[in-house]
Amino acid sequence: MKLVVIEGIGKQETIQKYLGSGYRVFATGGHVRDLPKKRLAVDVKDDFKPTYVVMDDKKNTVDTLKKAAASAETVLLATDPDREGEAISWHVATLLDIPSDAPVRIEFNEISKPAISRALSSPRPIDKNLVDAQQARRVLDRLVGYKVSPVLCKKIQSNLSAGRVQSVTLRLVVDREREIECFVAEEYWNFYSMLKTDGGDSIKATLCGKLGKKLKLSSEAEVNAVKSELDGKQYAVRNVKKSVTRSHPYAPFITSTMQQDALNKLGMSLKQTSSAAQTLYEGVELPNEGKVALITYIRTDSTRVSAAAITSAREYITENFGNEYLPEKPNYYASKKNAQDAHEAIRPISLDRTPASVKPYLNKYNYMLYELIYKRFLASQMSDATYNSVSVDIGAGEYDFSVTGRTPLFDGFTKVYAAAEKQEEGKDVAVKLPELETGDRLGFVKYVCEQKFTKPPARYTEASLVRAMEEKGIGRPATYTPTVSLLFSRKYVEKQGRAIAPTELGKEVTDMLVKYFPEIMDVGFTAQMEDRLDGIEDGGKRWQDIVGGFYDGFEDKINAAKSDGYTLKAPDEQTDYVCEKCGAKMIIKTGRYGKFLACPNYPRCKNTKNLDADGNVTELPEAEQSDVVCDKCGATMVVKTGKYGKFLACPNFPKCKNIVNLEKPEDKDEKPLPPCPKCGKPLKKIVTRRSTFYGCSGYPDCDFALSARPTGEKCPECGSLLVEKSGKNGKYTACSNKDCKYKRNIENEK
Numbered sequence: 001m002k003l004v005v006i007e008g009i010g011k012q013e014t015i016q017k018y019l020g021s022g023y024r025v026f027a028t029g030g031h032v033r034d035l036p037k038k039r040l041a042v043d044v045k046d047d048f049k050p051t052y053v054v055m056d057d058k059k060n061t062v063d064t065l066k067k068a069a070a071s072a073e074t075v076l077l078a079t080d081p082d083r084e085g086e087a088i089s090w091h092v093a094t095l096l097d098i099p100s101d102a103p104v105r106i107e108f109n110e111i112s113k114p115a116i117s118r119a120l121s122s123p124r125p126i127d128k129n130l131v132d133a134q135q136a137r138r139v140l141d142r143l144v145g146y147k148v149s150p151v152l153c154k155k156i157q158s159n160l161s162a163g164r165v166q167s168v169t170l171r172l173v174v175d176r177e178r179e180i181e182c183f184v185a186e187e188y189w190n191f192y193s194m195l196k197t198d199g200g201d202s203i204k205a206t207l208c209g210k211l212g213k214k215l216k217l218s219s220e221a222e223v224n225a226v227k228s229e230l231d232g233k234q235y236a237v238r239n240v241k242k243s244v245t246r247s248h249p250y251a252p253f254i255t256s257t258m259q260q261d262a263l264n265k266l267g268m269s270l271k272q273t274s275s276a277a278q279t280l281y282e283g284v285e286l287p288n289e290g291k292v293a294l295i296t297y298i299r300t301d302s303t304r305v306s307a308a309a310i311t312s313a314r315e316y317i318t319e320n321f322g323n324e325y326l327p328e329k330p331n332y333y334a335s336k337k338n339a340q341d342a343h344e345a346i347r348p349i350s351l352d353r354t355p356a357s358v359k360p361y362l363n364k365y366n367y368m369l370y371e372l373i374y375k376r377f378l379a380s381q382m383s384d385a386t387y388n389s390v391s392v393d394i395g396a397g398e399y400d401f402s403v404t405g406r407t408p409l410f411d412g413f414t415k416v417y418a419a420a421e422k423q424e425e426g427k428d429v430a431v432k433l434p435e436l437e438t439g440d441r442l443g444f445v446k447y448v449c450e451q452k453f454t455k456p457p458a459r460y461t462e463a464s465l466v467r468a469m470e471e472k473g474i475g476r477p478a479t480y481t482p483t484v485s486l487l488f489s490r491k492y493v494e495k496q497g498r499a500i501a502p503t504e505l506g507k508e509v510t511d512m513l514v515k516y517f518p519e520i521m522d523v524g525f526t527a528q529m530e531d532r533l534d535g536i537e538d539g540g541k542r543w544q545d546i547v548g549g550f551y552d553g554f555e556d557k558i559n560a561a562k563s564d565g566y567t568l569k570a571p572d573e574q575t576d577y578v579c580e581k582c583g584a585k586m587i588i589k590t591g592r593y594g595k596f597l598a599c600p601n602y603p604r605c606k607n608t609k610n611l612d613a614d615g616n617v618t619e620l621p622e623a624e625q626s627d628v629v630c631d632k633c634g635a636t637m638v639v640k641t642g643k644y645g646k647f648l649a650c651p652n653f654p655k656c657k658n659i660v661n662l663e664k665p666e667d668k669d670e671k672p673l674p675p676c677p678k679c680g681k682p683l684k685k686i687v688t689r690r691s692t693f694y695g696c697s698g699y700p701d702c703d704f705a706l707s708a709r710p711t712g713e714k715c716p717e718c719g720s721l722l723v724e725k726s727g728k729n730g731k732y733t734a735c736s737n738k739d740c741k742y743k744r745n746i747e748n749e750k
Helices: 009-019 056-070 083-095 113-120 128-155 166-182 220-230 255-266 270-282 307-321 355-361 364-380 462-472 477-489 504-516 523-538 543-551 554-563 665-669
Strands: 002-006 023-027 074-077 187-196 202-210 235-247 284-286 290-292 385-396 399-410 441-453 493-496 499-502 573-578 585-591 594-598 608-611 624-629 636-642 645-649 659-661 683-687 692-696 710-714 721-727 730-735 743-745
Touching: 002 009, 002 056, 009 023, 009 113, 009 270, 009 290, 023 056, 056 083, 074 083, 083 128, 128 504, 128 523, 128 543, 128 554, 166 462, 166 477, 166 499, 166 504, 166 523, 187 220, 202 441, 220 399, 220 441, 235 399, 255 270, 255 364, 255 462, 255 477, 270 364, 270 462, 270 477, 284 355, 307 364, 355 364, 462 477, 477 493, 499 504, 504 554, 523 543, 543 554
Parallel strands: 002 023, 002 074
Antiparallel strands: 187 202, 187 441, 202 399, 235 385, 235 441, 284 290, 385 399, 493 499, 573 585, 585 594, 594 608, 624 636, 636 645, 645 659, 683 692, 710 721, 721 730, 730 743
């Protein structure tokens, strides 16, 4: 039996089907080793040596993996085809004591039988350059996060975080907001003359200049002056320019363009798009076939397409649309200069699986996204659209007018896919014009004048923010969605309709970081760092040298920021409550769970008191005696309540720190929780002082959470997870998607 190790649990069934009985597919659910959460774990004095540990929620996974590997004749590592996937394979190989030069790494850009067969025929050693590029990114992010975040906590408020990519992205949002706040609107006027030909056809001519120079009207007085000079003047055609213009097809999707079009055309958020794309990549259930993957790998910045896919597209176009829709040669598209080009653009695996053929088996979002990807790829290999274009120059006295017209000649690729074109302010859409010749005289009908005011730049949407990140070189395809999602979870930004606006906290964090760490907050510096990481991947650069170049002088900046007395924190509010331990008047502080009373003599006096919602002191109930004897010191243990519920504690604390968790009886009968629909990691029940909810064990990399317990089933209408709820009519099952109204009564089912 050969063992094939992959990442996502969602694609396990699909790959196992293609491999057959001689293989066993094992899913890690993402990373199994990482830097520990509660310490820096990077030795800056020993060439930035990282210390990796098995993640707490992956210890059982690793134990099971080791047992499976011990009984396998061969281990093959088929994690995702990118830096992150290469690093996961390296961590797995390290845990399994696989030699560094062993040919165990296989990769495929799509989950199909031919692609997997090709991968099995050409295993290779793990690419250490890719691993080192990922290690450099991880260490850089850890240094920034663990060194800079305490500065924010000290100077603004507790529980704040900074990040190398996250903070620069936040700055884009804050800078745009300040552009809007400082914007001063300017008045301008659009001036048109409505004209007619001898045949009675109407023409709307735009005033564009005077005596050959551009003209801008800024007031009603200027408009009236132009009218006075034009009154009674003869309008005549000075020049007619006719041409055939072409519109070239759009390149197939990369991650960022897919996210942008999904929002602009389908109204899907980043999370909805990422979730739907992951499902389409991993596979969906089709009748008599089991799980079948529909699209290629979804995290890519390359527009490259395989020769086989191009051939398939050209055959499909000829058969279904005709030769006129097929260009003489295939269309090729240039990727961005800094694109990794590790794999193909996002495309359907098989054009035979049309959107209509799989629609009954996809939820609404999966279907809409698949149709978008399918049409975009197909159109990318079709002929140009052509138009008969006419540009007419018209004169009246000293004034210059123009009018343009455009009529479709051949629809080409737009038969399948057309982008929504935005009209520029003050620019008219080209229309069909009557036949005009140089020297033709036109009759005046009336003036049409429109008062306008310049508008401030628009706030970012999720789609335009991703586009800005891509254009400025901030992050990479795999980081766009997590970065934007993190800004929301940290309360640094908020949604206002579709737009993203910074909160006051987001502005304060940005200002503080720009004040003390201008280099980290510089967009150009962040983009250069991405280029340096690419350089590690290409080989020839030590990742430690890249990190060292960044870290040089960084510690001095941290110390300077911490010792600076500047702060945005509100002064502590003194109260009349007297600390019974030292006699000082207690102060109000804000912690993770809200406001509380604390002694100002901390750390000499650590006395605290809880406050309720009205600001009144709430005394904790006295500890309840149990009949359990502490097995470490023999004392009778007491029942206490912590943030995870009740537990037994030794009364001799802190001399004896023995505790015993108390399991709730109802927990024993609860069914196992399903995997996270976003990343495939296990969901877990989380009990806090204020609430109980179900969240992803991969937090903070994945922030998926539900307020009610998931059943493991998917909604038949939209594909989201179903959850258990209770109402006045008893228990029922409902969809976790707020926009979906599906629910069913559990009692009726019984």
